[in-house]
Amino acid sequence: MSRSAFVLQEMGLSPLWRPRGEPGIQDSPVNLATPPAEAAAVATVATPPRAAALASTAPAAEPTTVEVNEAPLQAKLPDVLPIQDWDSLHAHVAACQRCELARTRHNVVVGRGNQQARLLIIGEAPGEQEDRQGLPFVGKAGQLLENMLAAAGIHSEQDVYICNVVKCRPPGNRNPAPAEIASCASYLQWQIDSVKPDLIVALGRFAAHTLLNSQAPISTLRKQLHHVQGHPLLVTFHPAYLLRSPGEKAKAWQDWHQVKCQLAG
Numbered sequence: 016m017s018r019s020a021f022v023l024q025e026m027g028l029s030p031l032w033r034p035r036g037e038p039g040i041q042d043s044p045v046n047l048a049t050p051p052a053e054a055a056a057v058a059t060v061a062t063p064p065r066a067a068a069l070a071s072t073a074p075a076a077e078p079t080t081v082e083v084n085e086a087p088l089q090a091k092l093p094d095v096l097p098i099q100d101w102d103s104l105h106a107h108v109a110a111c112q113r114c115e116l117a118r119t120r121h122n123v124v125v126g127r128g129n130q131q132a133r134l135l136i137i138g139e140a141p142g143e144q145e146d147r148q149g150l151p152f153v154g155k156a157g158q159l160l161e162n163m164l165a166a167a168g169i170h171s172e173q174d175v176y177i178c179n180v181v182k183c184r185p186p187g188n189r190n191p192a193p194a195e196i197a198s199c200a201s202y203l204q205w206q207i208d209s210v211k212p213d214l215i216v217a218l219g220r221f222a223a224h225t226l227l228n229s230q231a232p233i234s235t236l237r238k239q240l241h242h243v244q245g246h247p248l249l250v251t252f253h254p255a256y257l258l259r260s261p262g263e264k265a266k267a268w269q270d271w272h273q274v275k276c277q278l279a280g
């Protein structure tokens with residue numbers, strides 16, 4: 016059994032996730048680390064043909080509607096941070112006292128992975144494990160995310176940069192408050208501008224609502240190509256939600272298939 020088939024079986028998805036009449040997705044790996052120049056050029060321009068390509072490669076089982084939306088990142092800060100580079104970002108966040116979360120955190124969680132990756136994944140906020148280790152998505156939800164990325168042929172360290180909307184853990188894993196999101200907004204904007212990803216994936220309702228300044232349900236936001244700070248963005252389920260609702264994993268697989276198609280351009 017191939018590695019991807021094994022991972023899919025472990026996730027309980029093997030009968031559902033392989034697109035009919037197509038080779039397994041592992042059979043056509045996408046080079047996420049080194050984009051062709053023309054792909055990078057196209058990716059920054061939101062064009063209907065690119066959206067059409069995405070639609071045409073979606074799984075046959077569920078017709079895909081792709082729309083292009085341009086939305087500003089919510090809660091932009093008026094200040095311009097003197098952040099020159101990644102070390103400077105880490106230093107600023109480590110010293111940050113902008114909101115109440117600074118009083119209860121053990122560690123700030125800035126991000127991990129390849130800072131020049133073509134794929135930027137954005138979650139909600141650190142949980143307990145992330146707060147302890149200072150790294151995003153290292154708990155149970157992170158393990159499921161790793162499995163889904165592996166099944167899609169995406170290497171989480173080489174091909175992806177992963178971060179959260181909020182850089183410190185909200186106590187008890189409560190939702191981040193609007194003031195906390197606003198406090199972190201300029202850090203996230205800097206990360207998006209610096210990674211310059213070909214594609215952003217927003218994990219879950221919270222990240223999607225913050226990035227898109229929308230209150231629409233996930234079912235509406237999925238399968239549309241949105242744009243944030245000039246970068247294409249897709250929405251999928253948060254892995255923590257998938258742990259609670261494993262029946263939704265098949266839809267998540269469709270989303271990751273779209274991610275792969277979008278990156279393949």
Ligand code: URA
Nearest residue numbers: 138139140141151152
């Ligand atoms: N959930 C998130 O949204 N982010 C993490 O880093 C961990 C869990």
